[in-house]
Amino acid sequence: MMGSGLDRFYPWLPFWTLLRKEIRRFWRVATQTILTPIVTASLYLFVFGATLGTRLSVIEGFSYAQFVIPGLIIMGVINNSFANTSSSLFMSRYLGGIVELLVTPVTPTQFIMAYTLAAMIRGLLVGTIVWLISTLFAGLPWASPLFAILMAMTASFLFAQFGLIAAIYANNFDTLSMFSNFVILPLIYLGGVFYPVSILPAPWRALSYFNPLFYLIDGFRHAIIGVGDTSYLVAFGVSATLAATLFVWAAWMIGKGYRLRS
Numbered sequence: 237m238m239g240s241g242l243d244r245f246y247p248w249l250p251f252w253t254l255l256r257k258e259i260r261r262f263w264r265v266a267t268q269t270i271l272t273p274i275v276t277a278s279l280y281l282f283v284f285g286a287t288l289g290t291r292l293s294v295i296e297g298f299s300y301a302q303f304v305i306p307g308l309i310i311m312g313v314i315n316n317s318f319a320n321t322s323s324s325l326f327m328s329r330y331l332g333g334i335v336e337l338l339v340t341p342v343t344p345t346q347f348i349m350a351y352t353l354a355a356m357i358r359g360l361l362v363g364t365i366v367w368l369i370s371t372l373f374a375g376l377p378w379a380s381p382l383f384a385i386l387m388a389m390t391a392s393f394l395f396a397q398f399g400l401i402a403a404i405y406a407n408n409f410d411t412l413s414m415f416s417n418f419v420i421l422p423l424i425y426l427g428g429v430f431y432p433v434s435i436l437p438a439p440w441r442a443l444s445y446f447n448p449l450f451y452l453i454d455g456f457r458h459a460i461i462g463v464g465d466t467s468y469l470v471a472f473g474v475s476a477t478l479a480a481t482l483f484v485w486a487a488w489m490i491g492k493g494y495r496l497r498s
Contacts, residue, residue, distance in 0.1 A: 251346035254337075258354030262320055269316070270362060277312050277366040281305070284430075285373030294432055295463055301374035305367075306384075306457040307429035310391055312366045314452070317359030317392040318420060321351050321399030326412050329403065334496055344491040348400065348483075355396035356389065363388055379462030383472075387456040390475045394452070395420075397482035404486075404495050423449040428457075433465050451475050 262269040285301040294303055328334040337347075370376070378384065398415075406412040427449035433441055444450050455471025458464025464471070490496070 248346070250340055250342035251350050254342055254346065254350035255353055258320075258324060258350060259357060261324060262354070262358050269320070269358060270365075273312055273316055273362050274365050274369070277308050277362075278369055280308050281366075281370055281373050284308075285370070294435065295461075298461055298463070299374055301370075302376060302461060303432070303457070304430055305370045305374060305376060306460045307453050309363045309366050309370070310388065310453055310456045311424055311429055313359040313363035313388050313392050314395045314420065314424065314449070315359075315416070316362045317355045318395040318399040318402070318416065320355035320358045321396045322403045322406075322412060322415065323399075324354075325351060325400055325403035326406055326409075329496065338493065338496060344487060348397075348487055348490050351400060352393060352396040355399060356392040359392040359395070360388060363392075376460050377462060378460055380459040380468070383468055384456055384459035387452065387459055387472065387475065390472065390479055391452045391456070394475065394479035394482060397479065397486045400486040401482065401489070404489050420449075423447055424453070426450075427453045428465070429453055448474065448478050 281301075284304045293300055325334070328337065342350075367376075398420075402412060402415040406415070426444065427447050428444065433444040433450060433454070436444060451466065451471045451474040454464045454466050455468065455475060458466070458468060458471065488494075
């Protein structure tokens with residue numbers, strides 16, 4: 237009986253080993269991976285919460301701090317989920333450690349899920365701490381907490397996949413940083429973190445709906461304060477579809493060993 241139980245566990249032993257390795261990797265440098273993004277978010281909270289939060293209002297019935305805090309939370313989730321998978325996989329490729337990993341009995345599914353879960357743990361941990369700090373500046377109504385958690389998990393999963401894809405395509409550190417600085421950051425800022433898309437002039441408002449991060453940000457904010465520019469169904473539908481697409485893309489490349497053995 238005991239041997240049978242061990243046999244059932246053994247196929248997933250490589251997954252748990254890789255997952256533990258990835259968690260320990262970012263936890264060993266927690267000052268850089270956890271503390272630094274929290275300090276950055278805290279500075280945003282101080283600027284928009286303590287100084288402007290009670291003086292501005294972009295949505296009737298809510299302070300500016302209440303409006304901007306959900307965006308800062310989801311921004312922390314997105315940035316750290318992407319950073320975890322992209323930096324870890326790229327460093328494995330760059331230093332050659334990926335070759336040793338590819339000869340282990342870990343399956344492509346276990347490979348991608350171990351990296352993804354570690355990234356989600358980091359991203360959601362940062363987001364949770366940012367939320368706790370935000371309570372010092374403003375209270376949030378949490379109109380639909382379960383949907384807010386679902387949107388945060390979707391955002392974390394989505395950008396964990398994007399991080400894997402970026403790490404596979406990147407040829408050097410400059411290329412990897414371009415994904416963060418010239419793709420993710422502009423899309424976040426233009427996705428309605430600091431303003432509601434509904435107040436934009438007509439051409440720019442229409443263009444904002446083509447920004448995939450708008451749906452993540454707006455859906456998460458809608459779930460927290462109960463007001464948004466799109467419905468829950470549209471926000472989650474677009475985000476989940478994009479997350480599934482990136483997952484299939486990343487899984488195909490990892491399954492084929494695309495650019496991993498070079």
